[in-house]
Amino acid sequence: MSKPPIPRKAVYRLSLYHRGLQRLRANRVATVSSAALAKAAGVKPTQLRKDLSFLGQFGTRGLGYSVEALAARLTEVLGTTRLQPVILVGAGNLGAALLGYAGGFAREGFEITAAFDLEAGRRRVGDAKMPVHPISGASEFIRAHAIKLAILSVPAAAAQEVTNLLVGAGVQAILNFAPCVLQVPPHVVVNTVDLAMELENLSYFIR
Amino acid sequence: MSKPPIPRKAVYRLSLYHRGLQRLRANRVATVSSAALAKAAGVKPTQLRKDLSFLGQFGTRGLGYSVEALAARLTEVLGTTRLQPVILVGAGNLGAALLGYAGGFAREGFEITAAFDLEAGRRRVGDAKMPVHPISGASEFIRAHAIKLAILSVPAAAAQEVTNLLVGAGVQAILNFAPCVLQVPPHVVVNTVDLAMELENLSYFIR
Incomplete structure (x- = not known):
């Protein structure tokens, strides 16, 4: 892995987004805007977009993020795929x-x-x-x-x-x-x- | 109380100093330098001096802080005097x-x-x-x-x-x-x- 590590505080916020997405998934929500996901995590939308940029390309302008895909990517990045x-x-x-x-x-x-x-x-x-x-x-x-x-x-x-x-x-x-x-x-x-x-x-x- | 409140992160550090002082007191140490107390709390000495300035005058140049007096002042400021x-x-x-x-x-x-x-x-x-x-x-x-x-x-x-x-x-x-x-x-x-x-x-x- 040659990619630079994600900063410590950004990793915490990724966990917050992860939680928000899990709740949306439980409620069968398929897509979420950056504004709504940021609010659920208590951060500014610009902060959220910056943090998610560490994960590569995500979201479609005007359509928001796929709850399923973003949650899966976060699970992978956070290393909680396996027990x-x-x-x-x-x-x-x-x-x-x-x-x-x-x-x-x-x-x-x-x-x-x-x-x-x-x-x-x-x-x-x-x-x-x-x-x-x-x-x-x-x-x-x-x-x-x-x-x-x-x-x-x-x-x-x-x-x-x-x-x-x-x-x-x-x-x-x-x-x-x-x-x-x-x-x-x-x-x-x-x-x-x-x-x-x-x-x-x-x-x-x-x- | 008209004094401006101590910033949130400084209050956390005051708790760290408080812990360090309690340990020193248990070991019957009477005075401590800012360098030693800062090290015990994992902060820079300049940070410690800045944080303690919120408490008013403390310490004597070249002699350091009185463990007893500083611990008592911190207990008072942190509001943990009573249960x-x-x-x-x-x-x-x-x-x-x-x-x-x-x-x-x-x-x-x-x-x-x-x-x-x-x-x-x-x-x-x-x-x-x-x-x-x-x-x-x-x-x-x-x-x-x-x-x-x-x-x-x-x-x-x-x-x-x-x-x-x-x-x-x-x-x-x-x-x-x-x-x-x-x-x-x-x-x-x-x-x-x-x-x-x-x-x-x-x-x-x-x-």
Whole structure:
């Protein structure tokens, strides 16, 4: 693949368009204008057209986009054509909560294939009562199953050490719920979701 | 309050500094340089100094910041001095998972005081087996307890309608987990956390 990568924020917006298209498809809508799709995603139509230009030619002037074709192209570009295996590391309160939501991730194309924890033989967690393996087995599992994606929900104090282990074994992308900034090599991408920080941020705006 | 509000992104960074300071305090560190605090938050020192200028005068040239004083000032500015009441609306899989993490929110200053769902008398959920009330009682509860902050974890199809109800009753800030863009009046702030979209975004970068 020699094409330049799509910028990070544009990829987020492609996901938003993807969602909008899925809803239109569920409602049996066949075509959509750039103005309508932009509104559904909360962006300006010029932004949408610029973002979709990363996908090559799409849409017919005056007729809009084919919902089916654009959705299929986005699925392909976003890499969610096949079920993507993911491991979860850290099966404390938040990790258990996330495992409880495994069905929601699966609907979007991500399958949590194993869970690991720092405390060996912690317990079974989540609705599916998924077994939790000791972290010592994570490297081997990652290599054996070519896992590229990990959800990290360990305490902040352990997050960097666990990250080093995951990256060393081949993980290339981490969805990080630990409230800290992770240091990773350039080929690794980290998205951090800090739920308490989101609430704190909102808290500032309600006085 | 006549001071202009701090920009949205700066408020996020203040939360990052707040975290860093809490860790330093736990390690009994009394003062910190702007360079060290900036590194812990993953920002440039010039950015940190600019952000902290929103708080007024802080730090002594050559000595750095007092960890205790700066942390206290940030707690005050971020409005997390007292326990902030929050309601959760939508007690399906994700909502139940979030209620299971209620202890984590409480540690950060947010208390989930009630849970509501579209299906009346749904069930009790979470570790604390919190009762889930029918949504019809939400407006009265919000008014009676002057609730300003809500966590929204209903399906996308119901999210806008529920948002209108919450805002009508006095909610000013929403942490939205529904995968959609909510329309709200200017005095209401929405932060959206879309877990599947975060994974989809990472997925793009691992090919």
